[in-house]
Amino acid sequence: MFWLGTGLYRAAFFAGALAGCCGQFPVIGGAGALQAADDLTVSALTADEQRVLQTIEVGDVLATVSFLASDELAGRDTPSKELEIASAYVASRFRGAGLEGLAANGSFYQVQEMPRFFAPDGPVSLVTAASPQGLAGCVAVGGGDAAVELRGPVSADAAGRELRGAIVVVDEPPLPPAAAENPAVAGLSVARRVAPLAARGAAAVLIRTTDSGVLSAAVQRLRAEAVALPQQLSLPVVLIPADADLAGELQLSVPPRRRESEQVRNVAAVLRGADPGLSAEAIIITAHLDHIGRAAGDRQGDVIFNGADDNATGVTAVVTLAEAFGRLQPRPARSVVFMTFWGEEKGLLGSKAYCEQPLWPLEKTVANVNIEMIGRPEEGAAEKMWGTGWTRSSLGPQLAAGAKRAGVEVFHREDVSEMLYARSDNYSFVQKGVIAHSFSAGSLHQDYHQLTDEYTRLNLPHMTRIIQGLFAGTLPLARGELTPTKSPAAR
Template sequence: MRHYVYGYVLLAALGFGCAKTPATSTTGTAGTATTSPVTDAAVLSEAAPKYASSVTAADLSRHLTILASDEYEGRNTGEKGQKMAAEYIAREFREDGLAGPVKNNTANPYYQPFDLERSMWGDGYMLIGKEKYLMMQDFFVLGSSPFQTEQAVDVVFAGYGIDDPAYSDYANLDATGKVLVVLAGEPKGADGNFLVSGTAKASDWGNDYRMKRNAASEHGAKAVMIVTGTNPGEFNSLTQRYRSYANRPSIGLKSSAEKPEAATIFISPVAGATLLSTTTEKLLNYNTQVARAGKPVTADFKAAKDVRIMTERKSDPLPTENVLGFIEGTDKKDEVVVVTAHYDHVGVDSTLQGDQIFNGANDDGSGTVAVIELAEAFAQAKKDGFGPRRSILFMTVTAEEKGLLGSEYYSENPVFPLGNTVANVNIDMIGRMDTDHEKTNDSNYIYSIGADKLSSELHQINEAMNEKYVNLTLDYTYNDENDPNRFYYRSDHYNFAKHGIPIVFYFNGVHADYHQPSDEVDKIIFESAEKVARLAFHVTWELANRENRIVVDSNKK
């Protein structure tokens, strides 16, 4: 955008826009004139189009041509290209006048550094009496595991592993130091509604295995085994993606020594039933008992006594970093709007013939450059006296492709209190058409996801800003609570939403180049990306400058 500064100065001199220039007042320091920041919401609203127009297709292209070039080697987490991208983004933030808000990082306050663990599985098995079940065949472990050497364990059945005010499997259950066996999903009542939500909509307990992991951890369990599928074939189908990655290095957050995390193990129904000295049919029939009772019931399963587990894992630290740029607000500066995109991708695959570099232009170089552009636009507005009333944190996060790890780390170690965080605007994949829209050559759309999940006002703001300024088609296909793709749970905004922070997620959908070396810059429709980025700008501007903080009045998360 710096290429257009002089043009804006000229336009401003000619009366560009309707916004009034901030009033000046004389200070006592050698008669220097200072500009008082505008805090009137109506005046700030008038100024918005001027700064939104500085977010251009040309500038998005300029940044993306660099970040998604072969030189950046696919920006794989912890590797050279990711480090280069972090340096590029931090330099842009610094040169645009954003502050580095990470006060405990004196070396580089634009970085929130942390260590992930890069690890590979070694030998793994589970012995139940004389029966032997193999890791990578009968069970899969996600994340870390405490069973580096063979250990005898105590097994307890814990229903669905749910601990919710509406339904808890932990009443009168001693989970400390135990291995919990739980069923996947969540229970329904006799009326067909889910017992947790009381409606036909599944809750996070059925959609996000981490909820069960976290509950088990809170109750001191050593591991939670989630019985997956109803038969061996279904188990194999549901765990196929784990099987395909089983022999590759995996990356995860380190467990805290003070508060260790329960191991998460997806286990076949046959092995699960053996652990409880029962049959697969009787184990899976537990859901019928719960439906009939409408609440957790005590099962008559008898846990096997002679159980030993070993899941050898060889781990090394993998340093990485989120990149943060901060614009302090004026009269409401303690409240913060967070704008995010992930800047990592999946790196290089040397086994491929031909192009081996996964440049990730759309995923999510496109969102990253949009955040850079929005940061510069807001920084210029502040320089001109039209700075935001609420503070804005522009954050590009690492390790999204490894499981939303960068945003999860921030949500557990926030630089600004989550209680003061008003909303999250997340941009992940813009400027392309998905396979459905390619059929009609329609690029004037964006999938809008999640704005209504926690705040009806955020949904209204999103629609109003689009209608007033941008006129994209807001496609709510993936906002459907029953959408099988579960995109609401698959990008960085979810780590804010799970803490009750309203979010809006902009996404162009999946195409043939998704996670392929062919996700290249020349396939980005920058005029489309410009429109989506400007919508994100206007929504952020409204969230930062409106009189009242948006309400949290829904619970669809």
Template sequence: MRHNVYAYFLLAALGFGCAGRPSATNPITDSAKLSEAAPKYASTITADDLSKHLHIIASDEYMGRNTGEKGQKMAAEYISREFREDGLTGPVQNSTTSPYYQTFDLEKSVWGEGYLRVGNEKYLMMQDFFVLGNSPFQTEQAVDVVFAGYGIDDPKYSDYNNLDVKDKVVVVLAGEPKDRQGNFLISGTDKASDWGNDYRAKRNAATKNGAKAVLIVTGTNPGEFNSLTQRYKAYASRPSISLKNDQSNPSAASIYISPVAGAALLGTTTDKLFDYGNLVTQAGKPVAANFTGVKDVKIKTERIATPLPTENVLGFVEGTDKKDEVVVVTAHYDHVGVDSTLTGDQIFNGANDDGSGTVAVLEVAEAFAKAKQEGYGPRRSVLFMTVTAEEKGLLGSEYYSENPVFPLENTVANVNIDMIGRTDYDHEKTGNDNYIYVIGADKLSSELHAINEEVNEKYVNLDLDYTYNDENDPNRFYYRSDHYNFAKHGIPIVFYFNGVHADYHKPSDEVDKINFQSAEKVARLAFHTAWELANRENRIVVDSNKK
């Protein structure tokens, strides 16, 4: 009898011991214990595995992964298969293709006939003006023209005060005004603001005030106009890809126009048009112009569009006690395809841009999935998303941000990886490959910035370079990768980036130039940051209004 009792207690003890061990059905939710486990799972992210993945998706077989084309589809299939085999779930409900795919149609379009008639004069698209983005003038339309100075609508300086531009076309000067000392009126310094650097600021102001289009007079003479717009001419002559235009709330069309055509629209000369800037400088504020829009103006900018199906690829690790909150880890898996006009290598394999970030996401996802299987899954859910069409204007991430699979209000942060494992111009000079540029971590959350620095010091020891985090840096990288479509919705982000090098956007961006030991360290840094975001007790604070 005693032997039977002993056996019972032994079995019970063993049973309770098993029940007490962490497992997928009995996970750890203690932040301290999860933190202790982090190095084990970070160590599964290896240079060899990164290399294995990248040698596949950045091979010639994938033909440069151009959005909507065969190579991009092959990459999507590879990524989704890796997610599935690693144990991540596909979170897209009611998908007609795969629960790992967020499918949608972009528009591939080319310009057709385009012109601007001013009385009997005809100015031609691609010669006298260029459209940036969409345009409402699919067929010829008569328009009312209004001059709106520099097109600025800022608390410090507004060209729209007491100006009715509703449903009209506004003609504005490029750049922004200066004072008599040569400083810009908006900033009060020698540094231009977004009003002078980014045409979208003038487009948004025109849209807010109800205009149909903003025509930005560029250059001071025909030669200068041609020089300044050369790259737009090359861009506009090729097919472009965009999200479908939402006609329910369209933005004002943005058009770069030559000084001659701009002056003709206002019934004046180019000399008188540009003298307006001198009047503003003398006054130090907007002044009334002595010219007005002519009456007989018609515009046509025909656009011929066809649908282009594509997909973001999503893998999901569900959280435990805080599963309704989500950390998103991203990279873009598209590149720019093939250029058959080149001699020699014609395939843009995009090993660094952004094959490197894509394979880092695969490795970080595998580490989180393995942790979950062993009972150390994240408290918050983690969405791993490789996005399409970044090279076409951050379109895949923009589509997700407008059509989120998980509510944006529940999205804690975005960790974005775009180009790792190379050394840029500045660090080549010093022979330092133990660095990474960190961008945006402090813009919306001081806690995210602190987390990134703390886990780096504790686990990775990279040199964190904040050069491109400066708001005045002219490269504006903060606005140039997929994290920005989260940041503009108030979601904290951190962006890891190795900087630009001689192979950027060239066929020579090949796998053999990747330093996989460096990429391993950055991928582990991304892992540790995401791990801390997912497992800490409190959601990180949003304590800045930076967008």
């Protein structure tokens, strides 16, 4: 959830930006936060809607989430056979709900090619004034699509400084100790550190490391075990000794990264709207299906990152909502698209690919409701959920107005709402001009991205109530009763 190098809140929490790391968050909300929702007029649930809402039950939620988070699915890494199995399961649930496949020829699968990149195979050469024969101990983490030869002085990373064509040196980014045993986590963290430098024009990045550091150990495993790198790591990135003398002109030679490709698939289905005019418009309800797979290296005992809360809970909500909407008589006026994405944990890749090749016209996409981590409520926040980027549109207050009919509160969480707006699959839609927000009903907890994120630790009654709230909250949008608009600042 919320891709921040390795998912939900990663950068903020390890930097200590939010109070109470691995503890409780303050709940921002209450009556004041729902004032805008209280101002909205939403029809009461019909008898049929109330009937369908009551079919969303704890037992069914448990059956779904326990399968998605089972050891047999091995953490649903992208790409993996287990992720394919999970996507087939989602498709079968959509099919059973009476939905149509949205992809070509009525398929439920939007098949795409996922490029995979690996650390350069060849040696790195870094010649300095102090080491005219080449600096020892240099290891390439990332590389471009072609070999790179650079010459010039090194530049430090200074805020706002022009870096076009520069060789930039930075210190080792802080990493959790667990990253040494999961090099994919380290690769994502390095990508996050390097991305803003690349955006400012850096041609290569040198990272000072120590032999005893977490990054050094992780990169050794990354190279030895042929772990794929994030796609964003698309320029030469080289680890160098922490005490390397970089005075004077440098000559840097880095071989290209190695590239492979594998097929991956989003799962997409549609419930066609009943209104001849409004059925051309769609609400898209989404969640990412992938997690981070298995722990790397030789280990004893549990090695599977089950990803129960992140994000088997969100996918459970999507398939449960698909079934609920499929039971409605009559159908909603607007069409409702249900979709799960691959590759969120790798950098929102599945949603980005969808938005480049949408199966429903983006200009006819009324809103995207993206669901993330709804199974572990904070203290005092049972049966409540919050939305990212709350002030960017009226979607949050409109969802809140509908959800309160099911006794679920949707509120503006001021501490993280804006920070996380661009960190999940909703943002792929935002970048294409679509109103899109992620909705969560939990927090960072000690099991996040750990081997202990198991379905047995979920609060299933809370999760079930949140899904009921999502159903009641999205109904006014699907019925055509409400239409979200962007805030003036977001237009």
